[in-house]
Amino acid sequence: MDNQAYPLPSSLFPLANALSNGIALHRDGQVLFANKAFSQLTGYAPDDLAKLDFWALFPPEVQAEARQRERLGPDDEPVPARYEALVQTRQGEARWVELSLSQQAVQGIATTLCILVDITDRKRAEEALRRVHTDLEAQVENRTAELQQAKASLEDDIARREGAELELLKRYAELTELNCLLHETQQQLVQSEKLASIGQLAAGVAHEINNPIGYVSSNIRSLQDYITRLFQVLDVYQATEAALPDAARARIDKIKHEADFDYLRDDIHELIRESAEGTERVRKIVQDLRDFSRSDTAQQWQAADLHMGLDSTLNIASNEIKYRADVVREYGAIPLVECLPSQLNQVFMNLFVNAAQSIPDGRRGTLSVRTGHAGEQVWIEVEDDGCGIPSETLDRIFDPFFTTKPVGKGTGLGLSLSYGIIQKHHGKITASSTPGSGTLFRITLPVHQPAEPGTPE
Template identity: 60%
Template sequence: MNDIKDITCAGECAAREESAEAELLRRNRELTELNEKLSRAQEQLLQSEKLASIGQLAAGVAHEINNPISFVFSNFGTLDAYIVDLLRVLAQYEEAEPFIADPAMKARIGALRKQVELDYLVEDVPVLMSESREGIERVRKIVQDLKDFSRVDGHQDWQWVDLHHGIDSTLNIVNNEVKYKADIVKEYGAIPEVECLPSQINQVILNIVVNGAQAISGVRGRITIRTGCDGANVWIEIADNGSGIPKAIQSRIFDPFFTTKPIGSGTGLGLSLSYGIIQKHHGRIEVQSEPGVGSTFRIELPIQQERDPDAGAEGP
């Protein structure tokens, strides 16, 4: 009888040990998963802070560049007026040249005219001035777009902004990434100003446009940006005719660290951060894609953010 009790007790102990071991393994798995989630969250936070730092750096650099560009641009206006006056004086001298009595002086002036190709200079100087002014204006525009794109301040205040202006600034910033691969087509609708964090929305546009350009290979492609208003929301669609996204992974593209790019070519955080930004704005971001045809990302944003009574004065 005692043997039977011993066997029963041993079986119960073994069962308890197995149960405890299984529970320990389960908790170990949960802790491992939790640790991985915390690591991913930390990586996302670091990436967000890095983007904010880059934005602050870009805004600072843009400010520093803008100062010398401003006085160079101002000097160009004065220099342009001076050149016009000098050319007027030169024209009067040319008219007086036939009346020079000294043959030797007249010959030296004629030789110098040919040496410096005066007629060509008179035609080319205004052209060079015009092209230089255009170049400086383009630099000023790029600097301004960089400032608009960054739009970083200490509090990241919610602002009422023109989304079209932000999109245009962003497109100018990513022009070098896109211009060799695709044409940009804008189909803007009538939309009101939207309450948002503009630098973050600009970052979302940048991520999607750059991804669209990278999905285009071979024949020159097209990226179409449409906007419109639907009741209390505005929407932005960014469509490309690139390689598309396979159906099997479409549900994962907003997951942190998920990427189809080669190792070292992407962090897998761009679309994940974009998703988080749109969620922070109480909006939606969706994708429709067909392999070999292209992808369309649709962003919906509320025109005005709902106020949280407990959020204080900082915003939604």
């Protein structure tokens, strides 16, 4: 077929060949006319086209629809159709085209006009764009996934850190508690070490003093007896004085006068009484020192009613207390306590006397004695509303020989003795005080001593 072929008027050929879009006319698949651009696009020379089925150039779905259109009658409204399709060129290359089909009656013959526009470049650009778009989407997705992963691991990290922080806080609290315990244990250790060394010293001193004070007080007692007897003899002599000659009587009177006999007679008893009192006080101190050094062997561990001990001690101390304070007892229900009762009484005595002595002259105070029971422990509180203890000395009150009382009134052994006794009972004694308001001593004791209570030394 050449371009002059039927049915297009030859005058239109140059015009049709000058167009850049491909144009072809076919009838029932037989190509009647094709312009240059059509040949170039499909790669088929016009003669080859004439031998081809026009539809063989296009994919089946395009064919099917286009054929249906061709079946429309000539009176039917022509329906222009436009497709994008891939055509296979003669050289085997696939090219994208935009295909417009319309029914045309050319010189009275029904034909199909086909206009082809090469859109391969646009399609490639679109494809590239789509690929870029897809790539971009994939990248965004990747990035989002990465971000989500990072977020998740960050959240994990935060959770782990929070956990670690909690653990750290817990550890810190445990350590603080441990530190407090350590501090308390250390204090107790220092205190018991002090007591142990002072105990040895006290035992030595007590031993050294015990002997001389023993014979001094025994001698004083003998002296008292001798003097009484001597004065009885003197009385007999004095009764016979009146019968003596004047000269002898005058001599006796002179000697009596020079010796201040009447004064001597009165004063000698006072001197001996004071000496006896002094040695008694020394004996008491020695006794305290011996208790302090735990040299007491006479004690038996027994289950005792502490209320009885408190009451009897309050009675014994009543002379010290009654002019200074009212006693308020707030006893709880407590079980019998395994203890060395007389040693505990010593502790109570010292606390009561200290409390009474803390109340300033000129006003009446209150001495409260309370007891209670918690689990395997009983507690005893002795509280006064006296002068209190300044915080700088509160740490020292359990030290042996620490006293703020005038000489002769306190040895400073009471509380260190008490501390030793309570320790022997596996208990605790603590003091708290507000200067000017009063002092509270609290003792806690186990109801039962541990499996093998230390036998009293």
